[in-house]
Amino acid sequence: MQQGQRLDIEVYAHGGWWKAGTGETGQVPANQAKKGPLATVAAIADRFGMDGWELTEVVSQAHSTYRLVFEQAFVMEDVDDDREPVPANATATHPG
Numbered sequence: 439m440q441q442g443q444r445l446d447i448e449v450y451a452h453g454g455w456w457k458a459g460t461g462e463t464g465q466v467p468a469n470q471a472k473k474g475p476l477a478t479v480a481a482i483a484d485r486f487g488m489d490g491w492e493l494t495e496v497v498s499q500a501h502s503t504y505r506l507v508f509e510q511a512f513v514m515e516d517v518d519d520d521r522e523p524v525p526a527n528a529t530a531t532h533p534g
Contacts, residue, residue: 443510445491449482451475451502456482475502482506 446459454471457463465471466481483493483506491508498504 445486445508445510447482447486447506447508449479449504449506451478451504454478454481475504479504479506487511 447456449456451471451474454466454468455463456465466478470481471478479496483496486506486508487493490510490512492511493506494509495507496504497507
């Protein structure tokens with residue numbers, strides 16, 4: 439994924455279902471969805487946040503449906519060491 443890319447997700451809080459603009463779908467665990475609509479939204483935001491997405495907008499819609507807007511915050515590189523992720527606004531540097 440490219441830095442600065444945008445991702446829209448529709449969340450159907452009753453039942454914990456979600457659908458991303460990319461076509462990817464999923465469901466939060468039932469025990470999390472039972473805690474209410476905001477717990478469902480938080481679980482999805484956390485999941486995508488762990489994947490390098492930054493939540494930039496939440497819109498409440500009719501019938502406990504929410505639209506979440508994310509932007510790519512950083513890009514994870516395939517490395518076998520313990521380096522931190524690179525923020526999207528960082529510039530690349532090479533050791534001298």
